[in-house]
Amino acid sequence: MEKSLNWREFVITRLIKASGYSAILFVALIFFFLVREGLPTFVETELTSLFSLRWYPIEDYFGILPLITGSLIVTVGAALVAVPFGIGTAIYISEIAPRWVREILKPLVELLGGLPSVVLGFLGILILSPYLRVLLDLPTGLTALTGSLLLGGIAVPTVVSVAEDALDAVPRAYREGAWALGATRWQTIWRVTLPAARSGVLTAVMLGVGRAIGETMTVMMVTGNAPVLALKLGSLFSPVRTMTATIAAEMGEVANGSTHYHVLFFIGIVLFLISLGVNIAASSVVFRAKKRAERILS
Amino acid sequence: MNRFVLLVITILALVFSTSCGPASTAEAASDSSAAYIENKGSDTIVNLALAWAEKYQNDHPEVRISVTGGGSGTGIASIINGTVDIANASRQIKQEEVDQARSNGVEPVEHIIARDAIAVIVNPENPVNELTLKQISDIYSGKFKNWKEVGGEDRPIVRLSRETNSGTHVYFLETVLRLGISDDKTLFSTDTLLLPSSEGIIAEVRQNPNAIGYDGLGYVPRDLKMIAIAEEEGGAYVLPSIPTVNDKSYPIARDLYMYTNGEPTGITKEYLDWILSPEAQQIVADLGFVPASLTPNPSP
Numbered sequence: 001m002e003k004s005l006n007w008r009e010f011v012i013t014r015l016i017k018a019s020g021y022s023a024i025l026f027v028a029l030i031f032f033f034l035v036r037e038g039l040p041t042f043v044e045t046e047l048t049s050l051f052s053l054r055w056y057p058i059e060d061y062f063g064i065l066p067l068i069t070g071s072l073i074v075t076v077g078a079a080l081v082a083v084p085f086g087i088g089t090a091i092y093i094s095e096i097a098p099r100w101v102r103e104i105l106k107p108l109v110e111l112l113g114g115l116p117s118v119v120l121g122f123l124g125i126l127i128l129s130p131y132l133r134v135l136l137d138l139p140t141g142l143t144a145l146t147g148s149l150l151l152g153g154i155a156v157p158t159v160v161s162v163a164e165d166a167l168d169a170v171p172r173a174y175r176e177g178a179w180a181l182g183a184t185r186w187q188t189i190w191r192v193t194l195p196a197a198r199s200g201v202l203t204a205v206m207l208g209v210g211r212a213i214g215e216t217m218t219v220m221m222v223t224g225n226a227p228v229l230a231l232k233l234g235s236l237f238s239p240v241r242t243m244t245a246t247i248a249a250e251m252g253e254v255a256n257g258s259t260h261y262h263v264l265f266f267i268g269i270v271l272f273l274i275s276l277g278v279n280i281a282a283s284s285v286v287f288r289a290k291k292r293a294e295r296i297l298s
Numbered sequence: 299m300n301r302f303v304l305l306v307i308t309i310l311a312l313v314f315s316t317s318c319g320p321a322s323t324a325e326a327a328s329d330s331s332a333a334y335i336e337n338k339g340s341d342t343i344v345n346l347a348l349a350w351a352e353k354y355q356n357d358h359p360e361v362r363i364s365v366t367g368g369g370s371g372t373g374i375a376s377i378i379n380g381t382v383d384i385a386n387a388s389r390q391i392k393q394e395e396v397d398q399a400r401s402n403g404v405e406p407v408e409h410i411i412a413r414d415a416i417a418v419i420v421n422p423e424n425p426v427n428e429l430t431l432k433q434i435s436d437i438y439s440g441k442f443k444n445w446k447e448v449g450g451e452d453r454p455i456v457r458l459s460r461e462t463n464s465g466t467h468v469y470f471l472e473t474v475l476r477l478g479i480s481d482d483k484t485l486f487s488t489d490t491l492l493l494p495s496s497e498g499i500i501a502e503v504r505q506n507p508n509a510i511g512y513d514g515l516g517y518v519p520r521d522l523k524m525i526a527i528a529e530e531e532g533g534a535y536v537l538p539s540i541p542t543v544n545d546k547s548y549p550i551a552r553d554l555y556m557y558t559n560g561e562p563t564g565i566t567k568e569y570l571d572w573i574l575s576p577e578a579q580q581i582v583a584d585l586g587f588v589p590a591s592l593t594p595n596p597s598p
Contacts, residue, residue: 056485058462066488125498130505139454139508142491221498224491225461239491249494253371253463255378255398 034272038265045259050266055227055241057250057260064267066227070240071271073230074147074219078212081152083205086159090204093160094167095189106164113157121221124150129222136237142224144240150218155208162207166200167193199286206282210275213244220245243267333565335363339373339386340465341496342414342514343554347386349581350573361565370465377557378402383566385557388414388465388514406557411573413588415515415538415551416470418525419500423507426450428526428535431549435475437510440487445508457490458499458511467492469552470512515543516586543588554587 041050045062052063093105128149129141136145170193178188194201224239225246247264254261337347344367351363373385378399391399391406399406418434420426426448429437436442438457445453460467476482493499499511503522515538518524526535529549542548562570572578579589 054485054488056462058468059483059485061485125501129502133506140456140491140502140506142493142502220494225493226489226491228489239489241492249461249492250463253369253375255375255395 031272034265034269038262038269040262041259041266044262050263053229055246057254057263060259062259062263063227064243064263064270066229067241067243067246067267068270069230069235070144070223070227071213071242071244071274073144073235073240074151074223074242075209075213077144077148077236078151078155079205079209081149082155082159082208082212085152086156086204086208087163087201089156089160090163090167090201091189091194094164095193096185106161109157109160112153113161115154117154117215117218118221120150120154121218124218124222138237140224140239142222142239144223144230144236144238147219147223147240147242148236150222151212151215154215154218155212158211159204159208162204163197163201166197166204169200170196198289202282202286202289206278209278213271213275213278216244216248220248225249243271247271333361335361335384335566335569336382337363337384337386337556338366338368338376338382340370340388340554341367341460342370342388342464342466342517343386343412343556345516346412346554346582346585346587349585350578353578353581354569354572361569363569369461369463370468371463374406374557377406377559378404380404380559383558384562384570387555387557388552389468390553390555391557404559406559407561409556409558409570409573410553410590411556411570412554412579412582412590413543413551414554415543415548415588416466416474416512417515417518417538418510418512418527418550419503419518419522420510420525421503421505421507422521422523424450424523426525427523428528430528430531430533431474431477432530434525434527435477435484438470438475438486438490439484440489451507453508455510456502456506456508457487458502458509459486459490459492460496460499460513461492461494466512466514470550473550473552474512514587515539518586540583540586540588551588553590 041062050062051065052061053065054061054063055066089105089109093102093109097105124146125142129143129146131141132138132143132146133141174192174196175188178192183191219242223242223245225241226239227241227246228235228238230236230238230240247267250260251264254264335351337351344365347365351365355361355363370387370389373382373387374391374395376382377385378395380402385406391408396406418429424445426445429448433442433448437448437455438459440457442448443455445451445455459470462468471486472478472480475484475486491502493502496513496517499513500517500519500522503509503511504519524537526537527549528535534547536542536548538548538550543551556570556573558566558570561567574590582589
């Protein structure tokens with residue numbers, strides 16, 4: 001049987017296999033290089049200084065806590081914007097909107113997803129941040145909130161298109177069953193369709209969060225980049241410095257092999273571990289949900 | 299075995315050809331029409347360098363000059379790594395950078411090409427017109443948090459600075475924040491906004507009456523207010539301009555540099571010589587900088 005396959009098929013299957021495995025290889029290589037460049041940090045700086053509160057690398061202050069909290073607060077803010085808007089839009093497009101509205105909305109949302117982030121950053125500097133400063137009576141408009149709003153905007157298209165696909169994949173029979181039992185449209189969406197599409201919707205949220213935490217250009221332009229520890233809710237209204245913006249702003253000037261260089265790679269490791277954590281959390285939730293669904297169905 | 303030998307030869311050939319790369323391109327440059335100068339570094343100098351490159355290429359169509367910004371640190375890192383012919387810097391090269399360059403086989407040579415003043419800028423709505431160096435230092439170190447402490451309105455102070463890779467940032471730290479005292483360890487207040495570009499600072503100062511920022515004199519647009527600065531209390535408050543920089547009455551002024559690897563040769567030398575000519579220095583004055591030829595001895 002195998003010998004009857006011609007060589008073309010052989011090559012193609014091998015190529016596909018190789019590209020599949022290459023994903024693992026690339027992640028492993030990226031992690032390997034991050035670790036190789038980042039680990040000397042522990043030799044060159046002390047842990048206490050690494051987890052101190054001041055980031056001023058040109059004078060050898062390498063406290064990364066302000067950067068971590070900065071990234072987290074901007075990302076959480078972005079998720080608070082992107083999740084309700086994204087899932088709401090997805091529900092509207094897939095469940096409520098008449099056909100012609102859907103035909104217009106879907107490509108528009110995808111177009112929004114293609115907007116370069118530097119353009120959004122520019123709009124943020126020129127329009128959003130002055131507006132927020134006056135509206136909320138803040139000292140400056142370049143704050144974590146500005147970054148969150150724009151990042152939320154960047155993440156919304158990702159959330160919408162993945163969540164919409166997931167909702168679309170829910171069998172029509174589920175909805176018809178709910179309607180037949182006398183459920184209202186809202187009850188059907190909230191109690192039947194959304195739970196049935198749960199794993200896809202969760203993936204959408206995680207992809208959106210991943211998009212937000214990794215985004216660089218926009219946050220660098222609008223969050224003010226002040227390395228202040230952001231622990232209180234009020235920090236949302238003051239400038240913060242994120243990990244991505246730090247790497248982007250400083251990697252170009254740093255001398256190869258210096259302590260500063262190693263610390264920047266260490267920040268890369270932290271960023272990598274955070275997104276790994278988010279992904280693992282998401283897939284374990286999805287996995288558990290699947291098991292439960294299997295148990296109910298069997 | 300045969301394959302192994304072949305592999306070794308290939309690798310050797312590759313190493314050899316790359317190590318020969320710069321030399322062979324330089325040779326090609328001297329005898330063919332495509333002479334190429336790579337010029338990178340300080341964002342303060344980038345407009346000036348572009349204007350020079352444009353003019354020079356007009357007069358010498360056989361020379362191509364590529365100019366990019368990125369910050370003084372970026373430019374100096376590039377000359378250390380040997381990827382550019384000329385690095386632009388708005389600060390002097392540091393000793394550790396010289397050491398790094400030497401360990402890479404690069405000998406950085408300094409050329410002073412113009413002078414620049416740093417203007418401290420505020421929103422036109424801000425009633426504060428003049429400050430002493432000490433007051434600016436206290437504003438940026440976080441001691442003063444409200445404009446009324448320096449005679450302004452009751453508004454919070456929002457401090458704006460360039461990113462740490464900017465030569466302007468380092469210069470401002472040493473000259474203003476630390477008042478030129480070398481063992482002073484004063485730092486920028488942590489809530490100082492570090493903006494990645496001059497444009498970012500100008501955009502924020504333009505719309506925010508709380509903000510204070512600094513930028514090269516050549517970059518300050520007319521609709522922003524420059525602060526007159528006195529070296530110490532009781533001294534004369536001086537606005538930055540070409541005459542006040544030249545007579546050294548304005549306290550925050552510095553030299554601008556270009557660095558080459560070793561004494562320049564060939565077209566790079568011709569280009570640098572032209573930069574110090576009166577014709578090129580006129581462009582310096584046109585762009586709001588101060589011509590270098592008017593300052594015979596550079597400050598150490």
